Amino acid sequence: MHYIYIVQCCDGTLYTGYTNNLEKRIKAHNENKGAKYTRGRNPVELKYFEEYQCKGDALKREAQIKKLTRPKKQLLFHNI
Template identity: 60%
Template sequence: MNYVYILKCRDGTFYTGYTNNLKKRLKAHNSKKGAKYTKGRTPVKLVYFEEFILKKEALHREYSIKKMKREEKLKLIKSLNLEDRFTQNISTF
């Protein structure tokens, strides 16, 4: 599975990324071994993710989310109740 995700950084900013292993990537971000952007902004919190079968689709979605304004990202995040999503897909992580 391929994932596009949004993290909320300690300073309140958002980081959008792609991975094929969400649990491992989150651990890397919080261990300061993830993206350069998040290294000085830990801890980070997962606030949004989408799943894709094809890597190409995930990368395209990542690009479109990165182009969004902050307000649009907030709407996207609010459209997904992440706690319910984790409860439903706990085996994924």
């Protein structure tokens, strides 16, 4: 499986990413081994994710989400 996800960092900022192992990726973020952006901003909290069969579809969706404003990203995880 392929996942896109949004985490909220301890400073309140949001980070959107892609992974093929969601649990391992969140753990990496919280151990300062994830994305450079989230290092020093942990712990992070998983707020939203979507699951895809195809990596290409997941990466396209990640790009779409990264272009959204913060309020629109928040709507995604508040509407679950």
